Amino acid sequence: xxxxxxxxxxxxxxxxxxxxxxxxxxxxxLIGLVFLLAPALAIVVMSFADDxxxxxxxxxWGFGRYVEVFTSGKWGAPTALSIEIGLWAGAxxxxxxxxxxxxxxxxxxxxxxxxxGSAIAPLVIPVAAYAVGLYGVFAQLGLLGEKxxxxxxxxxxxxxxxxxxxxxxxxxxxPDLELAAMTMGASRIKAWGTITLRLLMPSVLAGFLxxxxxxxxxxxxxxxxxxxxxxxxxxxxxxxxxxxxxPAITAIATLLMVTTTALMLLATTLRKGKx
Amino acid sequence: xxxxxxxxxxxxxxxxxxxxxxxxxFGDTEVLKALDLDVSDGEFLTLLGPSGSGKTTLxxxxxxxxxxxxGELRIGDTDLRSLTPSERQLGMVFQNYALFPHMTVxxxxxxxxxxxxxxxxxxxxxxxxxxxVVGLEHLRDRKPAQLSGGQQQRVALAxxxxxEPEILLMDEPLGALxxxxxxxxxxxxxxxxRQVGTTVIYVTHDQEEALVLxxxxxxxxxxxxxxLDTPMRLFQDPPNSFVAKFFSDxxxxxxxxxxxxxxxxxxxxxxxxxxxxxxxxxARPGMTRIGDLPSHAPGFQLTGRxxxxxxxxxxxxxxxxxxxxxxxxxxxPIGTGTGVSLGETVPVHLAAADVTVMAG
Numbered sequence: 200x201x202x203x204x205x206x207x208x209x210x211x212x213x214x215x216x217x218x219x220x221x222x223x224x225x226x227x228x229l230i231g232l233v234f235l236l237a238p239a240l241a242i243v244v245m246s247f248a249d250d251x252x253x254x255x256x257x258x259x260w261g262f263g264r265y266v267e268v269f270t271s272g273k274w275g276a277p278t279a280l281s282i283e284i285g286l287w288a289g290a291x292x293x294x295x296x297x298x299x300x301x302x303x304x305x306x307x308x309x310x311x312x313x314x315x316g317s318a319i320a321p322l323v324i325p326v327a328a329y330a331v332g333l334y335g336v337f338a339q340l341g342l343l344g345e346k347x348x349x350x351x352x353x354x355x356x357x358x359x360x361x362x363x364x365x366x367x368x369x370x371x372x373x374p375d376l377e378l379a380a381m382t383m384g385a386s387r388i389k390a391w392g393t394i395t396l397r398l399l400m401p402s403v404l405a406g407f408l409x410x411x412x413x414x415x416x417x418x419x420x421x422x423x424x425x426x427x428x429x430x431x432x433x434x435x436x437x438x439x440x441x442x443x444x445x446p447a448i449t450a451i452a453t454l455l456m457v458t459t460t461a462l463m464l465l466a467t468t469l470r471k472g473k474x
Numbered sequence: 475x476x477x478x479x480x481x482x483x484x485x486x487x488x489x490x491x492x493x494x495x496x497x498x499x500f501g502d503t504e505v506l507k508a509l510d511l512d513v514s515d516g517e518f519l520t521l522l523g524p525s526g527s528g529k530t531t532l533x534x535x536x537x538x539x540x541x542x543x544x545g546e547l548r549i550g551d552t553d554l555r556s557l558t559p560s561e562r563q564l565g566m567v568f569q570n571y572a573l574f575p576h577m578t579v580x581x582x583x584x585x586x587x588x589x590x591x592x593x594x595x596x597x598x599x600x601x602x603x604x605x606x607v608v609g610l611e612h613l614r615d616r617k618p619a620q621l622s623g624g625q626q627q628r629v630a631l632a633x634x635x636x637x638e639p640e641i642l643l644m645d646e647p648l649g650a651l652x653x654x655x656x657x658x659x660x661x662x663x664x665x666x667x668r669q670v671g672t673t674v675i676y677v678t679h680d681q682e683e684a685l686v687l688x689x690x691x692x693x694x695x696x697x698x699x700x701x702l703d704t705p706m707r708l709f710q711d712p713p714n715s716f717v718a719k720f721f722s723d724x725x726x727x728x729x730x731x732x733x734x735x736x737x738x739x740x741x742x743x744x745x746x747x748x749x750x751x752x753x754x755x756x757a758r759p760g761m762t763r764i765g766d767l768p769s770h771a772p773g774f775q776l777t778g779r780x781x782x783x784x785x786x787x788x789x790x791x792x793x794x795x796x797x798x799x800x801x802x803x804x805x806x807p808i809g810t811g812t813g814v815s816l817g818e819t820v821p822v823h824l825a826a827a828d829v830t831v832m833a834g
Contacts (some may be wrong), residue, residue: 375572378539381559382566383586384637390560394574 239456246449253446264450274451277435281415284346284431288353289361289410295354296361296406304369315362322359329356330423337424344426352420357413361406368402368470369395405466412462416455487514490673491536491641496545498531498697505531507697508545513641518667518674520684520705523694524720529677530645532694536675537643538562549640565634565672569646571626573618579629580605580614586637604632607666624655628662635670644676648683660686681721685709693717709758714832718756725762725802729755729831736831739798743772743826754832759791759805761828764820765812772826778802780818794822 241255246264248257268274296318302308303315321329333352334343342348372395380390396403418433425434432455439445491513498506506528513519521529534540536547538559547554554562565586573582583604587597605611608628618626627647634642647663648656664687667674678684684691685705693701693708693716701708701717709722718724729738731753736745738755747753767775778794781801785791785808792804792814802822814820 373570373572375568375570376574378537378559379566379568379572380574380585380589382537382562382564382639382643383633384560384563384589385585386560387558389589398576 242449242452243456245446246453248446248449251446253444253449264447265454267447268450268454271447274432274435274447277430277432280346280430281432284350284353285411285415287350288357288414289407291350291354292357292361292410293403293407295358296365297403300362300365300369304366305374315366318362319359321356326356326419330420333420334423343424344428346429349421349424349429349431352424353414353417354410356417356420357410360409360413364402364406364409364466364470365399368399372398401469405469408462408466408469412459412466416459487516489513490515490517490549491675492546492548494546496532496535496547497543498528498535498540499543505697506535506542509697509699511692511699511702513673513675516671516673518676518687518689520676520678520688520691521694522678522681522684522691522721523700524679526696527694528697529679529694533643533645533675533677536641537564537566563640565637565639565642567627567630567634567642567644567647569649571618571623571630571650573626573629573633575618578615578617579610579621582618582629583633583636585633590637592637600636604636607635607669608632608662623651624659627651627659631663631666635666635672639672641673641675644674646678647676648678648680656683663687684721691721693721695720711830712756712832714834715754715756718754718830718832722758723803724756724758724830727755727799729753731831736826736829739774739776741774743774745772745826745829745831747831749831749833754834755824755829756832757802757824757829759803762802762804762822762824763811764792764804764806764814764822766821767823767825773828774824774826776802776822776824777819778822780814780816780820783814783816794820796822 245253245255245257247260247262248254249259249261249263250257299314299318303311308314330352337343337345337348337352340348342351376394376398377390380394381387385393416433417431418437421429421431421434422437425431430438432451436448436451439448489512491511493509493511496506496509496511497504509532521532523529531540535542536554538554538557542555549563574585577585580601583601584597587600592600601614602611605614608631610625610628610632613621613625618629621629630647644663648659651659660683667687676683676687688705690703691701691705691708692699695716701713701721703713708717712718712721712724715724715726718726727738729736730751731737731745731747732750734744734747736743736747736753736755767773776796778796778801780792781795782793783790784793786805788807789805790808792806793801794804795801804822812820
């Protein structure tokens, strides 16, 4: 083998590996996407069926299931409860997260790292294990089956996302802006309100939406802590598939997916829009 | 001389800012060591120094972003240290511009007027005036993100001057700009200063900026003022070897002096100096020359080896190693003197008239 051809070989080797790994990566991503999206798509398709039982592919098409969701009166109460708990959890998570991120990013407070860690912790603790722990605590405090208890649990559960959204946004806002406002005569509060908080506002809204969605979608904590009386939408779906499958679930699931996706897109647009 | 005029003018004006025995410690580290400084009304004073010299800390203490550990800081009879940044009536231009991204150019300039409750027509008029001063009337409705770096810095300047601050503080305002824009902005800042007459305290690590802009320069080193004078005096007659090296890139050598007889490199020459004992001898790169000392002229004759030749546009810079010293740098207009090449051994001389003698 001459010198030049060996050089070519050496060069071709890594390039082939690059190509293969590139295509392998795309294939894996595609398979993942199909596996994640296929059930969701199937649900959407089945929600427009008028068959008496859930089957795929549907034989008769129609809007019967949506009609049932809105007329049966069974879904209204769980939806209202989910929205109520979601709004509270989103708002409370925001109230905790907003001062927290300022302490984390703008102060010289001791133990900032530990504080950040504990705020993010619910993200890494398995939710079932966490729910069992909370069950014990709530039993002692008499919070089981109480709306307030579920709101607290959901607040803690959605806190990590809200904190992450707010702290990444705050990191983009240089402290010099606030200092500039202060040298121009604005009081500390005014500088904070008209500059930093104003710039953070889209992310505050995005954070609130993320908190709301997290609570709205949550099915494990409510199962442990909700008792018999508190039935949120995800809980109601669970309950209704336990003994017999109500075909209207496909319609409600589709509505949920559409709403959640829309809210997520809104949150993302809010965060991106401010740049 | 212009610099002398500037100096005298500064001295006859009344004092604007008065700093006495100002100390700043971060933990056990002394960042500022008992500084005294008087800044005259309308003066353009530059704080120049390497990073970590304390110049930015001093500016931030004046602005109120940091608290001094001890000492006095006054504007007239007003003790600044008892005031918050909002109450100090100062203007500040930041290196990263710090423009409010959600406001238009005009709203940025109006901000200081707005918080001072200047309303309606008066506010609009002042904003227009300031935008005119920096030549940005046509961009008043743009957002900062739509402006170039130079334009943003002009907005920052207009914004800080709009409410007629007592003192304008500038923290390396040209640090983020490229060279040609920097030169342009230097003239712009100079013109605006002449036009509005505000007292300016300007922080930079760039000696060229300090030379071009300042009435006086305070050269900082390790929390002290190593030199405080007009740029021309500091340049031509540095008080110590730090200023000589940092401000005019001078070559500094060890020497000894008694009765005006300067001894160095085993030679001696008569100079005008009252010092005695161990001293430093400094010569700027432009005053250190290749070639033999003219006969009968007092001075020092050396020999150096050419280690590096760099082209600096109009000038070339020749780096020499000279045995027994830390070497020397020579700058001369290209095409003048005898040609030299890398590795060549060449004669070098310092004329006694061109060197400065200093205590340390």
